[in-house]
Amino acid sequence: MLPKPQIVNLPVYQPGKPIEAVKRELGLTEVIKLASNENPYGCSPRVRAAIEAELANISIYPDGSAVELTEELASHLGVHSNQIIFGCGSDEIIALITRAFFLPGDETIMADQTFSVYKSNADIEGAISIEVPLQAGTHDLEAMLQAVNDRTKVVWICNPNNPTGTIVPEADLIAFLDRIPGQVLVVLDEAYAEYVTDPSYADGIRLLDKYPNLVVLRTFSKIYGLASLRIGYGVGQPAVIKLINQVREPFNTSRIGQAAARASIADHQFVAECRKKNAKGIEYLNGEFDRLKLSYFPAHGNFIMVDVETPSQEMFQELLKLGVIVRGGFSKYPNSIRVTVGSESQNQRFIAALEQVLQQRKVRV
Ligand SMILES: Cc1ncc(COP(=O)(O)O)c(C=O)c1O
Structure with a gap:
C-alpha cells in the first residue's frame, strides 16, 4: 500500500x-x-413536523444543490443564491476549501489555539500550518498578517474563537482585510455568530461585497440545534463558491437535514x-x-x-x-x-x- x-x-x-x-x-x-x-x-419545535413530512421521500436522493433551502437562506441572509454552498456540517466546507486550494507545501495561517479541523484538513492535503499564538485568548491579526508570504493560500479566523470564546472587533477585522493580499483566501468561521450580543462584533456576511477573497462559514449545528443532521454552509462571492462547489460530492446533505434547516431558518x-x-x-x-x-x-x-x-x-x-x-x-x-x-x-x-x-x-x- x-x-x-x-x-x-x-x-x-x-x-x-x-x-x-x-x-x-x-x-x-x-x-x-x-x-x-x-x-x-x-x-425549533417546527423541525419535527418538517422531518415527518420528508419521511415519505426517504428512498429518493436529495436535491444535491439544495435549491429551495439555498433560496430561503439567501433571502434570510440578504445574499444571492449563487453565493451559498452547503456541506455535511461546516466541517465539510472546511475540508472542501482545503481540497480546492492546497497543494503540498502551500502555507496556511491560523491561530494557536483554534478549531482543530483547519489544521487536520491542511495536514491531509500536505499544506503547512503556520500557527500564530493568540494574545489574551484573541486572534493576533497583526502577527497573522506578518506571517503571510507568497506561499500563503488561506488564513482562518474563528470568530468567536473555539476554544477561547473571544471575538475580534469589527474595526480590527476590517483593518486586516484591507491589508491582506487579495489572492489570499480569508475564511471567517462564524459557527457561533447567532449567539453574539456584543455590538463590536462584525457580521461577516455584510463584508462580502467589499472583500471578494472572504468566505464566511456558518452552521445549523449550534444555535439551531441540528448538530446530528450535519448541515452547515459557506457564503462568499459566486466565483469562490463555484470553486468550492467543483470539489463537492453530489449528495453531501440529506433530505432530512435540508427540511430541518428550512424549518429552522423560519423560526426567528x-x-x-x-x-x-x-x-x-x-x-x-x-x-x-x-x-x-x-x-x-x-x-x-x-x-x-x-x-x-x-x-x-x-x-x-x-x-x-x-x-x-x-x-x-x-x-x-x-x-x-x-x-x-x-x-x-x-x-x-x-x-x-x-x-x-x-x-x-x-x-x-
Ligand atoms: C468553530 C467551529 N467551526 C465549525 C464547527 C463545525 O460544526 P459543524 O460541522 O457541526 O457545522 C464547529 C463545531 O464545533 C466549531 O466549533
Whole structure:
C-alpha cells in the first residue's frame, strides 16, 4: 500500500464518550454533557413536523444543490443564491476549501489555539500550518498578517474563537482585510455568530461585497440545534463558491437535514430565545467563576474557557465522576477547561460539581 506520506501518522479523531457509556461505566444515573457546544434547548419545535413530512421521500436522493433551502437562506441572509454552498456540517466546507486550494507545501495561517479541523484538513492535503499564538485568548491579526508570504493560500479566523470564546472587533477585522493580499483566501468561521450580543462584533456576511477573497462559514449545528443532521454552509462571492462547489460530492446533505434547516431558518423566535438564555447563562457562570476566584476569557459563543488552576485532564476526570462531561486537553491552556453554557439547571449542576472538586483538592493539598 502506498498512502499519501502526509497522512501516515495522522491521529484518528477521538470523539468524546457518549452519555450512555459514561453512565454505565461510572454507575451514574444522571450525566450532563457540556463538552461539544450543543444547544441545551434542542431545536425549533417546527423541525419535527418538517422531518415527518420528508419521511415519505426517504428512498429518493436529495436535491444535491439544495435549491429551495439555498433560496430561503439567501433571502434570510440578504445574499444571492449563487453565493451559498452547503456541506455535511461546516466541517465539510472546511475540508472542501482545503481540497480546492492546497497543494503540498502551500502555507496556511491560523491561530494557536483554534478549531482543530483547519489544521487536520491542511495536514491531509500536505499544506503547512503556520500557527500564530493568540494574545489574551484573541486572534493576533497583526502577527497573522506578518506571517503571510507568497506561499500563503488561506488564513482562518474563528470568530468567536473555539476554544477561547473571544471575538475580534469589527474595526480590527476590517483593518486586516484591507491589508491582506487579495489572492489570499480569508475564511471567517462564524459557527457561533447567532449567539453574539456584543455590538463590536462584525457580521461577516455584510463584508462580502467589499472583500471578494472572504468566505464566511456558518452552521445549523449550534444555535439551531441540528448538530446530528450535519448541515452547515459557506457564503462568499459566486466565483469562490463555484470553486468550492467543483470539489463537492453530489449528495453531501440529506433530505432530512435540508427540511430541518428550512424549518429552522423560519423560526426567528427560537433563535432569539436561545440567544437570550445563553447570555443569561454566561452571566451566571461568569458570576460563579468570580465567586470561586477563577479567571476566564470573555465568552461570546455558547461556551466558556475557564482556568481551573488544575491540570485539565484531572479536572475532566473528577467532574466526570460527578456526572459532568466538559472539555479539557487544550495544549496552550493546560489548566483550563471549556464548558458549554447549558440550561439553568445544568449550569448550576456544573458549578456545584466544580466547587466540590476544587474544595476536595484544597483539602488534599
Ligand atoms: C468553530 C467551529 N467551526 C465549525 C464547527 C463545525 O460544526 P459543524 O460541522 O457541526 O457545522 C464547529 C463545531 O464545533 C466549531 O466549533
